[in-house]
Amino acid sequence: MHAPGTDAYEDALARIFFPEAARRRPACVVVPRSAKDVATVLRAATAAGTRVTVRGGGLGSDCVADGAVMLDLSQHLDEARPAADRVTVGGGATMATLHRAVAPAGRAVPVGVVGHTGLGMATRGGIGHLTRSRGLTLDHLVGAELVLPSGDIVRLTERSTGEETELWWAVRGAAPHVGVVTSATFRTHGTGPVRVDRAVVGTDALATYFRVAPELPRDTSMSAVLGYTSLSPDEPVLFLCTVCASGDDSAVGRARAAASAVVAASGSSPLHRSETSGRYPAGLPEFAPPAAGGREPAPLRMPRPGDGPRGSFFGKAVFTGPTLDATAADALAERIRAAPTRACRIDFQHTGGALADVADTATAFWGRTAQWSIPLNAIWDDAADDEASRAWVRDTLRALAAHTVGVYSVELRPDLPEYEAEARAAYGGNLPRLQALRHRLDPTGVLAPLPR
DSSP, X not given: OBOTTSHHHHHHHHTOSSHHHHTOOOSEEEOOSSHHHHHHHHHHHHHHTOOEEEESSSOXXXXXXXXXXXXXXXXXXXXXXXXXXXXXXXXXXXXXXXXXXXXGGTEEOOOOSOTTOOHHHHTTOOOSTTHHHHOOGGGGEEEEEEEOTTSOEEEEOTTOOTHHHHHHHHHHHHGGGTOEEEEEEEEOEEOOEEEEEEEEEEGGGHHHHHHXXXXXXXXXXXEEEEEEETTEEEEEEEEEEEEEOOOOHHHHXXXXXXXXXXXXXXXXXXXXXXXXXXXXXXXXXXXXXXXXXXXXXXXXXXXXXXXXXXXXXXXXXXXXXXXXXXHHHHHHHHHXXXXXXXXXXXXXEEOOGGGGGSOTTTSSOOOTTOSEEEEEEEEESOGGGHHHHHHHHHHHHHHHGGGEEEEOGGGOOTTSTTHHHHHHHHHGGGHHHHHHHHXXXXXXXXXXXXXX
């Protein structure tokens, strides 16, 4: 256990990605080596009525809370063990760790667009370039070791019975509310080269993008970013990233034609257009606009102790249906122009396809009817921009309200006043079932809260 004021305590917080989370002050940091260690902490916390948060990959904004015990799984449980078409990872493993283990065999699991994400993302969704063709990361979960607030350790699979059936349902979409995942097993898939078509165009192409993307077959995802790049210092751009997971020439041609239709809708020539291919996921370019001269954007890097002062981040993520139209495009183009800093961005992560192959009630994840997951990211360095940056995100949410069908639970923040409303939207019709399970397992509220 690391107490406040010790070097180990400060170092653990310095490695948290979200600056605001890294500035919080937990009661202590515990670095378990096994599920038994986690069980000991949860039993003690339940007896004392003390909140526990979990740091897995370290990207989540809620992995630290003031006055809580922070379980840091990343230091001793960041491991991956492949076996045939399965891979078992520790509770502190990142998706990059997972893929380094399975890549030599030419296999992969559909994950998000950043390798630093951990099991917090993987058990609450996992949206990325293969969502349309393969579904969510959690759809490939075949087993999990879960430590309950009581300290009991359960091993869950699709063959689980009794109350463990409920836990197996809940761990796929809402794991932080029912226990601590100390290991997880995923089904892997053979993968070939993936074709990526990238273009940077004016925001006037956004309405065409909203029309073209839902018409694509599930082997192709067309995601996008509204933001700024040194390619266009004074005007925001639309960055288009079209990923074809099929090696068939006709599929690649169809994907290229769709991207070209969006590019042609802009009133000016593209600032950048390129095609590449690579192995998923490590061989694909960053999901961000290239810089001047076509330079690749810097990869997202996790912070390290000693990095010095850090800026701030405030994010939300909502699901929308296929109804985004020209009116929404105009409103969102205005919102990115109104961003308080050039680092702010609006992402459009293309879903649909295989996402809807599983019913909303089959797992705790709610949002299978979505055509897009839309993260809104405000990023700033100057404390004077704090209020304006948060207001920009909330105002942009209102611009999307008519099209919103849900909230992505990975961006839920229990410390914010809007938490209850957003959590209800995140879990939708599954919320009563989750509430009943949590009431039985965690009546004193040791783990992440749910709305009453």
